Amino acid sequence: MTDGIYPDSLFHPWSGNELRTRADVERALKSLCDPAEPYRSPGGARLRFDATAAHFDQAAADLEGFSRLLWGLVPAEVGGATWIDWTPIARGLASGTDPHHREYWGQPTDRNQRLVELAAIGFALRLVPDKLWAPLGPDARQNVVAYLKAGHACRFSENNWKFFRILIGLGLDSVGADHDRALDQAYIDELETFYLGDGWYSDGDARRADHYIPFAFHFYGLILAALDGSTYTQPYRERARLAAGDMTRWFADDGAALAFGRSMTYRFAIAGFFGALAFSGEEALPWGQLKGFYLRNLRWWARQPMASRDGILPVGYAYPNLLMCETYNSPQSPYWALKAFLPLALPEQHPFWSAVEAVCPPRDDVAAHRHTGMIIKNPPGNAIALCSGQQTGPQNTWARFGAEKYSKFVYSARYGFSVESDPNRFADAVLDGMLGFSSDGLQFQVRQANEEVLIADDVLYARWRPNDDILVETWLYWHEEFHVRAHRVRTERAVTAKEGGFAIARHDRLAEALESEPGKAVVATPRDLSAIVDCGSSVARVGKAHIAQPNTNLIAAKTLVPQLVAELSPGESTLFSAVLVSADPVAGRSALTRLPRTPDLPALEALISAKGRPVSLMNRNTSA
Numbered sequence: 001m002t003d004g005i006y007p008d009s010l011f012h013p014w015s016g017n018e019l020r021t022r023a024d025v026e027r028a029l030k031s032l033c034d035p036a037e038p039y040r041s042p043g044g045a046r047l048r049f050d051a052t053a054a055h056f057d058q059a060a061a062d063l064e065g066f067s068r069l070l071w072g073l074v075p076a077e078v079g080g081a082t083w084i085d086w087t088p089i090a091r092g093l094a095s096g097t098d099p100h101h102r103e104y105w106g107q108p109t110d111r112n113q114r115l116v117e118l119a120a121i122g123f124a125l126r127l128v129p130d131k132l133w134a135p136l137g138p139d140a141r142q143n144v145v146a147y148l149k150a151g152h153a154c155r156f157s158e159n160n161w162k163f164f165r166i167l168i169g170l171g172l173d174s175v176g177a178d179h180d181r182a183l184d185q186a187y188i189d190e191l192e193t194f195y196l197g198d199g200w201y202s203d204g205d206a207r208r209a210d211h212y213i214p215f216a217f218h219f220y221g222l223i224l225a226a227l228d229g230s231t232y233t234q235p236y237r238e239r240a241r242l243a244a245g246d247m248t249r250w251f252a253d254d255g256a257a258l259a260f261g262r263s264m265t266y267r268f269a270i271a272g273f274f275g276a277l278a279f280s281g282e283e284a285l286p287w288g289q290l291k292g293f294y295l296r297n298l299r300w301w302a303r304q305p306m307a308s309r310d311g312i313l314p315v316g317y318a319y320p321n322l323l324m325c326e327t328y329n330s331p332q333s334p335y336w337a338l339k340a341f342l343p344l345a346l347p348e349q350h351p352f353w354s355a356v357e358a359v360c361p362p363r364d365d366v367a368a369h370r371h372t373g374m375i376i377k378n379p380p381g382n383a384i385a386l387c388s389g390q391q392t393g394p395q396n397t398w399a400r401f402g403a404e405k406y407s408k409f410v411y412s413a414r415y416g417f418s419v420e421s422d423p424n425r426f427a428d429a430v431l432d433g434m435l436g437f438s439s440d441g442l443q444f445q446v447r448q449a450n451e452e453v454l455i456a457d458d459v460l461y462a463r464w465r466p467n468d469d470i471l472v473e474t475w476l477y478w479h480e481e482f483h484v485r486a487h488r489v490r491t492e493r494a495v496t497a498k499e500g501g502f503a504i505a506r507h508d509r510l511a512e513a514l515e516s517e518p519g520k521a522v523v524a525t526p527r528d529l530s531a532i533v534d535c536g537s538s539v540a541r542v543g544k545a546h547i548a549q550p551n552t553n554l555i556a557a558k559t560l561v562p563q564l565v566a567e568l569s570p571g572e573s574t575l576f577s578a579v580l581v582s583a584d585p586v587a588g589r590s591a592l593t594r595l596p597r598t599p600d601l602p603a604l605e606a607l608i609s610a611k612g613r614p615v616s617l618m619n620r621n622t623s624a
Contacts, residue, residue, distance in 0.1 A: 010305075010309075011305035011306065011307050011308070011309070011319075012302065012303070012304070012305060012306075012307065013028075013031045013032060013035075013306070013307045013311050014028050014031060014298075014301070014302035015302070017031070017302060018299075019295055019298045019299045019302055020295065020357070021348075021353070022079075022343075022344070022346075022348045022353040023348075025295075025298065025341065025343075025344060026076055026079070026081060026344055028298065028302075028341075029072045029073075029076055029338070029341045029344065030076075030083060031311070032072070032311070032313065032335075032337075032338065033069055033072065033073060033084075034311070035307075035310055035311030035312055036049070036065070036069060036312065036335070037085075037088075039065070039312075040088055040092070041062070041092075041103055042103075043091065043092060043095035043096075043101060043102070043103040044066075044088040044089060044090075044091035044092025044093075044094075044095055044103075045062070045063075045066055045091075045092040045093070045095040045096030045101070045103035045104075045105065046059075046062030046063070046065060046066060046092070046096070046103055047062060047064075047065025047066055047069070047332060048061070048062050048065060048331065048332070049065065049312045049314075049331040049332055050312075050314070050331035051331075052315070052322065052330070052331055053330065054113075054327065054328050054329055054330035054333065055327045055328060056112070056113040056328070056330075057106065059104070059105050059106040060105070060106065060112065060113040060114050060117070061113075061330035061331070061332055062105075062332070063096065063105045063113075063114060063117045064113070064116075064117055064330055064332035064333055064335070065331075065332035065335070066089075066092055066096065066117070067117035067118070067120040067121055068117070068120060068332060068333075068335035068336050068338060069335055069338060070089075070120040070121065070123065070124045071120055071123070071335075071336065071338040071339045071341065071342070072338030072339075072340075072341035072344070073089075073338075074120075074123060074124045074127050074128055074345075075127075075279075075341055075342050075343070075344040075345035076341065076344045076345075077127075077128050077131060078127050078128065078344075078345040079344045079345050079346060079347060080347070081344070086128075086131040086132070086135075087135075089131070089132065090131065090132050090135045090136065093121070093132055093136070093140075093144060094136055094140035094143065094144070096147075097140075097143040097144045097146070097147035097148075098140070098143050099143070105147075107150065108147070108150050108151035108154050109154060110154045110155040110156075111154075111155060111156065111157050111161075112154065113328070114151060115151050115154055115156055115161065115164055115165075115168075116161065116164060118147075118148060118151045118152075118164065118168050119163070119164035119167040119168060119220075121148070121168075121171060122148065122167040122168040122169070122170050122171025122172070123167055123170070123171065123223065124171070125171035125172075125174050125175055126170050126171050126173075126174040126227055127227075127345070129174055129175060133174075133175050141175070144175075145172065145175065145177040148168055148171060148172055148177070148179075149172065149177070149179055151168055152165055152168045152169060152172065152179055152180070152183065153180065153183065156187070157204070158204050158205060159194075159203045159204035159212075160203055160204075160212055160216040160217055160220070162187040162190055162191050163187075163191065163216070163217070163220035163221070163224075165183060165184060165187050166184050166187060166188065166220075166224060167220065167223070167224070169181065169183075169184045170224070170227060170228060188232050191217075192235075194217070195239070196209070196371045197371065198242055198243075198246075198370075198371055199218075199239045199240065199241070199242030199243030199244075199246065200213060200243060200246075200369075200371035200372065201213050201217045201239075203216070203217070208261070208262075208390060208406070209371055209372045209373075209390065210260055210261030210262065210372075210390070210406075211260070211261055211263065211264075211266070211269070211270050212261075212263070213243070214243065214247050214270055214272075214273035215266070215269040215270050215272050215273055215339060218236070218239070218240045218243060218273055218276060219272050219273060219276045219339060219342075221233065221236030221237075221239070221240065222236060222237065222240055222276040222277065222279060222280040222282065223276065223279065223280070223342075224236060225237050225280050226279055226280040226281070237280065237282055240273075240276070240277060240280075240282060240284060241282060241284040244277065244284035244285055245284075245285075246367070246369055246372075247273060248285070248289075248293060248361075248363075249363065249367045249369070249376045249378060249383060250270075250376070250383055250385075250413070251293055251296070251297065251360075251383055251413065252300075252378065252381055252382045252383045252413040252414060253296075253359075253360035253378070253380060253381065254296065254300060254381050255293075255295075255296030255297045255298070255299050255300035255301075256297075256300045256381075256382070256383070256413035256414055257270050257271075257297055257300075257383070257413055258376075258383050258385055258411055258412070258413045259317065259411060259412065259413060259416040259417055259554050259555065260385065260387070260405070260406075260411040260417070261390070261405050261406055262326055262399050262402075262405055262406075263326060263329075263336075264317045264324065264405075264554055265315050265316060265317060265324075265325060265326075265329055265333060265334045266333075266334065266336040266337050266339075267301060267306060267313070267317065267334065267337040268297055268298060268301045268337050268340045269336050269337050269338075269339045269340055270297070270340075271293075271294050271297040271298060271340040272339035272340045272341075272342055274290050274291075274293050274294040274343075275294060275339075275340060275341070275342040275343035276342055277290055278290060278291075278294075278342075278343045278346060278350070278352035279342050279343055279345055279346065283351075286355075286358065287351040287352055287355035288355040288356050288357055288358035289358045289361065290352060291352055291353070291355055291357050291358070292357045292358045292359065292360060293360075294340075294343070295357060296360065297340075298340065304318040304319070304555075305318070305319050306318060306319065308320060312331075313334040313335060313337065314331070314334065315329050315331065315333065315334060316334075316554075317416065317554040317555065318416070318554060318555040318556070319555075319557055321551055321554070321557075323419060323421065323551050323552065324401065324419050324554055325400075326399070326400055327400055363378040366458050366478050368455060368457070368458050370455050370613065370615055371615075372385075372387075372389070372390070373387060373388045373389020373390055373453055373455070373460065373615040374386065374387050374389075375455075375458050375459075375460060375476070375477070375478065377478055377483075379481070379582075379583075380583065380584070381414055381583040382412060382413055382414040382415075382581075382583065383412070383413040383414075384410060384411070384412050384413075384483070384581075385410065385411045385412075386409065386410050386460055386476040386477070386478070386483055387406075387407075387408060387409060387410060387411055387460075387476075388409075388450060388453045388460045388461075388462040388474070388476065388615065389450065389453040389455075389460075389462070389615035390406040390407065401419040401420070402448070403434075403446050403447060403448045404417060404418065404419045404420065404434075405417070405419075407434075407446070407447045407448060407449070407450075408432070408433035408434050408447075409433050409434065409435075409474070409476055409485055410433040410476075410483060410502075410579070411433065412502060412581070414555075414581075414583060415432075415502045415503055415504060415528075415530075415553075415555065415556075415581060416503075416553055416554035416555035416556070417432060417433065417503075417553070417554060418430040418432045418503050418548065418552040418553040418554070418559065418561075419552055419554075420552065421549045421551075421552050422549075423443060423444065424442050424443050425442065426438040426441055426442055426443070426444040426496070426498070427441070428548075428549050429444055429498065430500065430503060430546070430548045430549070430552050430553075430559070430561055431446070431498055431499065431500035431561070431563060432500045432501065432502055432503040432548075432553075432559075432561050433500060433501075433502070434446045434447065434499070434500055435447070435472070435474075435485075435487060435497060435498070435499045435575070436466075436497070436498050436499075437466050437467070437470055437491075437495045437496070437497055437498075437568075438495060438496050438498075439469075439493055439494065439495045439496075441496065444498075445466035445467045445470075446466055447462075447464045447466060447472070448464075448466070449464065450462045450463065450464045451463045451464060451465065452614075453614065453615040454608050454612030454613060454614060454615065455612065455613055455615050456607045456608050456610070456611035456612045456613070457607065457611060458477055458478060459475060459476070459477045459604060459607060459608065460474075460475070460476040460477070460615070461473070461474070461475050461476075461604075461608045461612060462474045462476075469491060469492040469493050469495075470489065470490070470491045470492070470495065471489070471490045471491075472487055472488070472489050472490075473487065473488040474486070474487050475487075475599065475601075475604045475608070477604075479578070479596040480591075480594070480596075481580055481582070481588075481591045481594075482578045482579060482580050482591070482595070482596050483578075483579050484535070484576070484577070484578055484579075484596050484599055485499070485575075485576070485577045485579065486574070486575075486576050486599040486601060486604060487574065487575040487576075488572065488573075488574055488601070489568060489572065489573045489574070489575060490571070490572050491568055491570055491571070491573075492570055493570055494567070494568065494569055494570060495567075495568050496565065496566070496567055496568070497565070497566045497567075497568050497573075497575065498544075498563055498564070498565045498566075499532065499563060499564050499575065499577060500532065500546070500561050500562070500563045501521070501530050501531060501532035501561060501562040501563070501579045501580070501581065502530040502561070502579070502581035503530070503548060503552075503553050503556070503559035503560065503561045504523060504524075504525065504527075504528040504529070504530045504556070504559060504560055504561075504581070505525070505527070505528065505553075505555070505556035505558070505559060506525070506547070506556065506558040506559055506560050507525060507527075507558075510525045510526055510527065511525065511526065512524070512525055512560065513525075514545035514547075514560065515543070515545060516542070516543035516544050516545045516562075517543050518540065518541070518542055518543065519533065519534035519540070519541055519542075519543065519564070520532075520533045520534065520543045520564075521533075521543030521544055521545050521546075521562035521563055521564060522543075522545070522562055522592070523545050523546075523560035523561065523562050524585050524588070524589075525560075525585070526585065527583065527585070528581070528582065528583055528585065529580070529581070529582045529584075529585040529588035529589065530560070530561070530562050530580070530581045530582075531562055531579070531580045531581075531588070531592060532562045532563065532564055532577055532578070532579050532580075533577065533578045533579075533580075533592070533595055534564055534575075534576065534577060535576040535577060535578050535595065535596060535597070535598050535599065536576050536598030536599075537566065537573070537574055537575045537576050537577075538573050538574045538575075539566045539567070539568060539573050539575070540566065541564040541565060541566040541575070542564070542565050542566070543562065543563070543564055543565075544562070544563040544564070544565055545560065545562060545563075546560065546561045546562070546563050547560060548560065548561050564577065574601065576598055576599050578595050578596045580592065
């Protein structure tokens with residue numbers, strides 16, 4: 001939202017770009033790559049955009065800057081771009097792999113960040129060897145091969161990283177360098193164990209089915225299907241086609257993608273799923289629909305203040321934000337977003353580009369996605385997912401803000417999600433889409449993991465413990481515009497329970513309505529309305545219109561959140577909530593006159609008992 005003082009283009013690198021054509025998309029890529037080039041080191045091997053750090057060493061972080069630009073530059077070159085200067089990039093490849101050069105990237109080792117970045121170099125050598133390989137002398141070529149082979153032989157992390165060895169091997173093949181193909185085959189086989197069914201994978205042993213499935217598993221699989229074409233890649237095509245319909249439900253009709261899980265700083269990388277379908281020739285949806293989902297997402301991003309003042313993509317999501325980042329996010333990490341530009345490798349005459357962009361198809365039904373533990377609804381301007389089943393088990397502790405990123409009851413494309421700024425300030429807790437408990441008014445606990453998750457028809461059930469003293473059973477389902485939450489809470493001590501609705505953007509120059517009363521809280525602006533209403537709980541709850549701490553939400557730097565607060569005595573309590581959010585405040589007010597009935601807990605229990613199927617499958621390679 002502009003205030004009229006600064007130009008609309010400030011922090012918006014795609015301002016004025018309609019993002020309707022292939023030429024528009026190439027121009028968008030250029031507007032991201034040009035600001036990065038002044039940060040290239042003299043030897044060309046390193047790019048460093050800021051002084052913040054990731055958990056890995058600086059050389060690996062600088063290699064990120066070098067390699068991640070390639071995900072966009074390489075397809076653009078294949079598609080005929082004439083503005084790319086490959087001389088410093090080829091020089092950088094030689095410098096970074098030369099052990100005697102001051103810009104040497106350092107030796108690849110097991111599970112090291114360098115292995116991630118070498119995948120992009122393998123991809124580049126396969127597609128543009130004339131730009132990166134041909135200019136090199138014999139010694140430089142020998143260094144590049146030795147470096148890639150050293151990385152190829154390393155042990156990769158037990159997740160989507162296994163694709164990286166195969167992509168490195170693809171690059172080695174393209175320059176005639178022999179390598180141990182048995183190592184490739186080992187990871188091809190091991191990747192199969194991550195498959196869950198119906199087009200979905202789990203990203204490793206932990207229960208994670210998030211953005212990494214479309215922009216990693218399917219993205220790399222489709223690249224291999226297009227560039228290798230061996231028999232082993234055929235399932236990658238079939239699974240991507242299966243996943244395509246589900247993935248369309250993750251997008252609002254205005255292009256916003258569901259904000260959920262880790263690595264949200266990669267922003268529009270998820271659009272690369274649709275681009276990868278096009279790159280591999282998979283018309284999983286009609287070309288006009290694929291093009292529509294792809295371009296609408298880029299256009300949504302064009303409206304976000306996603307860049308820093310010099311045009312660099314900083315860590316953050318819709319705006320710069322270090323609070324939400326992962327420990328593995330260096331200042332160069334966000335450029336994985338350039339995976340979205342893969343379809344630039346296709347000529348303008350390709351049906352993906354030449355097709356008439358189709359509008360978003362109507363999606364009036366509710367979609368139950370068992371492998372992600374989500375029940376998704378697509379109201380105008382949004383994609384909203386009721387959620388359980390992710391991060392089940394002790395593995396969830398690996399993720400920074402893992403509870404907020406995976407364990408909320410609901411996630412949204414329009415409203416994003418929030419992370420907590422201080423676990424010792426219960427009064428300031430945002431708790432959007434969450435139920436938090438505190439026994440001292442300071443420290444608080446939320447759902448971290450589930451003991452059991454079941455789905456029956458369009459109802460989700462979860463049993464979970466925020467701590468050893470509290471057991472919670474939760475049922476989630478949709479009722480027209482509302483989603484309903486039913487909780488049975490058994491606690492061994494007196495606690496305060498606070499439950500939040502959706503966080504909506506708070507704008508400096510827009511009027512706000514903050515309403516709180518017994519059993520109800522509503523926050524509204526001229527653009528949005530968010531409400532949470534008690535539906536017959538066993539204890540009294542007080543509404544609170546909460547002004548959240550700044551920079552806690554991924555999409556809006558300042559937000560408002562409706563909350564319900566209750567005092568629970570030792571024993572059993574039931575908490576019933578109807579939760580509403582709307583991009584049409586007038587319609588939202590009208591909906592508040594049509595509240596759902598008090599949940600019929602015995603009926604919900606009977607449904608789950610009779611038809612419940614497990615969501616939280618910890619065993620991989622099963623669709624049962």
